[in-house]
Amino acid sequence: xxxxxxxxxxxxxxxQLFVIAVGIAMLLFILNMVxxxxxxxxxxxLWLFSAVVMTLCAVFIRQVDKxxxxxxxxxxxxxxxxxxxxxxxxxxxxxxxxxxNLREQNKSLTQxxxxxxxxxxxxxxxxxxxxxxx
Amino acid sequence: xxxxxxxxxxxxxxxxxxARVLVVVPAHNEQESLGDTLDxxxxxxxxxxxxxxxxxxxxxxxxxxxxxxxxxxELPWNLxxxxxxxxxxxxxxxxxxxxxxxxxxDGQHDPASARAVLAPVLAxxxxxxxxxxxxxxxxxxxxxxxxxxMMLFGRIATAVTHxxxxxxxxxxxxxxxxxxxxxxxDNYPSDFPDADTLILLSLAGFRVREVPVVMRAxxxxxxxxxxxxxxxxxxxxxxxxxxxxxxxxxxxxxxAGGAFTGDADADARRTRPTxxxxx
Numbered sequence: 001x002x003x004x005x006x007x008x009x010x011x012x013x014x015x016q017l018f019v020i021a022v023g024i025a026m027l028l029f030i031l032n033m034v035x036x037x038x039x040x041x042x043x044x045x046l047w048l049f050s051a052v053v054m055t056l057c058a059v060f061i062r063q064v065d066k067x068x069x070x071x072x073x074x075x076x077x078x079x080x081x082x083x084x085x086x087x088x089x090x091x092x093x094x095x096x097x098x099x100x101n102l103r104e105q106n107k108s109l110t111q112x113x114x115x116x117x118x119x120x121x122x123x124x125x126x127x128x129x130x131x132x133x134x
Numbered sequence: 135x136x137x138x139x140x141x142x143x144x145x146x147x148x149x150x151x152x153a154r155v156l157v158v159v160p161a162h163n164e165q166e167s168l169g170d171t172l173d174x175x176x177x178x179x180x181x182x183x184x185x186x187x188x189x190x191x192x193x194x195x196x197x198x199x200x201x202x203x204x205x206x207x208e209l210p211w212n213l214x215x216x217x218x219x220x221x222x223x224x225x226x227x228x229x230x231x232x233x234x235x236x237x238x239x240d241g242q243h244d245p246a247s248a249r250a251v252l253a254p255v256l257a258x259x260x261x262x263x264x265x266x267x268x269x270x271x272x273x274x275x276x277x278x279x280x281x282x283x284m285m286l287f288g289r290i291a292t293a294v295t296h297x298x299x300x301x302x303x304x305x306x307x308x309x310x311x312x313x314x315x316x317x318x319x320d321n322y323p324s325d326f327p328d329a330d331t332l333i334l335l336s337l338a339g340f341r342v343r344e345v346p347v348v349m350r351a352x353x354x355x356x357x358x359x360x361x362x363x364x365x366x367x368x369x370x371x372x373x374x375x376x377x378x379x380x381x382x383x384x385x386x387x388x389x390a391g392g393a394f395t396g397d398a399d400a401d402a403r404r405t406r407p408t409x410x411x412x413x
Contacts, residue, residue, distance in 0.1 A: 107213055107217055107324055110209055110210060110211065110213055110217070111209070111213070111217065111220065111221040111224055112224070113210060114187070114207045114208055114209045114210065114221055115207055115221065115224060115225050115228060117207075117208060118185075118205055118206060118207040118208070118225070121206075122205060
């Protein structure tokens with residue numbers, strides 16, 4: 001009953017081709033975003049990696065199947081989901097570190113901006129005072 | 135390890151006649167109590183300058199502060215208590231002040247105690263002085279959960295630093311220039327400085343001392359500590375203390391003349407080329 005799902009090649013060729021197409025489209029989309037400078041190289045790497053993993057999983061479906069059994073998951077699609085979730089987690093974590101960094105820089109800029117604005121105000125006031133007293 | 139072992143020498147004693155002292159007052163919607171607080175600081179310590187860090191208030195905090203003789207640093211959005219205090223420290227460093235007194239705007243901290251808090255710093259006896267409401271006299275009842283939290287983290291700080299801290303959350307402090315510079319860098323939490331900050335100071339070789347002060351119930355405004363946040367606070371503080379201890383080797387050390395060395399990475403960078411030529 002579970003034969004069409006678990007044996008290699010059980011996944012339909014059509015499905016395989018569809019996933020490969022989506023993977024390649026994703027890859028091209030990300031590369032194009034980087035080319036147009038809407039995505040920085042350093043942040044695109046993880047996405048590119050995800051797209052490549054997705055495509056490779058579709059191409060080498062038999063090996064994925066074997067690997068899945070090797071780690072003790074006897075329902076290969078579950079293994080694919082696990083890989084997908086792990087990739088998403090890695091991406092999310094990456095974003096958390098980026099956000100932490102941005103927050104720190106943001107705080108620093110905010111403080112310096114506040115101080116500089118105060119300096120300008122004080123200097124202006126000092127100049128005005130001087131003008132008043134000839 | 136003993137914190138005092140790291141101290142190479144005392145900072146140069148600052149005589150109050152020449153020392154330039156800045157009073158840093160972080161304020162968030164404190165128009166009711168700020169004016170009175172500033173007036174009392176002015177009458178207690180007429181020779182000091184005052185800077186109010188307005189942490190994105192929606193009321194007339196800035197106008198009140200200016201009217202009462204303080205320089206106002208306005209933050210374009212809310213940074214939180216620690217972020218506001220650190221702004222004041224950065225201002226002090228930029229203007230070359232010798233010492234900083236940090237006080238809350240809400241009237242909890244009695245300016246009459248400010249001189250006592252500042253004195254050990256000016257005398258060169260301590261780098262950081264914390265005004266403790268438990269060594270002194272608290273004129274109000276502290277909510278039980280809050281008191282419990284203060285006790286717990288105070289105990290932890292005592293265990294790590296071998297020094298008694300009765301009031302680690304106190305925002306009534308005086309700091310020598312070297313400690314101000316240390317905090318103006320990357321070493322100050324953006325939310326609420328607490329036992330973690332004291333442990334960090336102690337590990338970095340600063341001499342921390344407590345003096346008794348009088349604290350009152352808030353005269354106006356809303357307290358920043360709500361019971362809802364208690365769980366978050368305890369978890370965050372435990373993690374924060376753990377991180378301070380884990381980062382121990384990377385903490386810049388206070389050294390001769392009140393200055394301190396750079397971070398461990400910078401030291402490594404500096405020493406690496408000489409090592410290479412030797413080998």
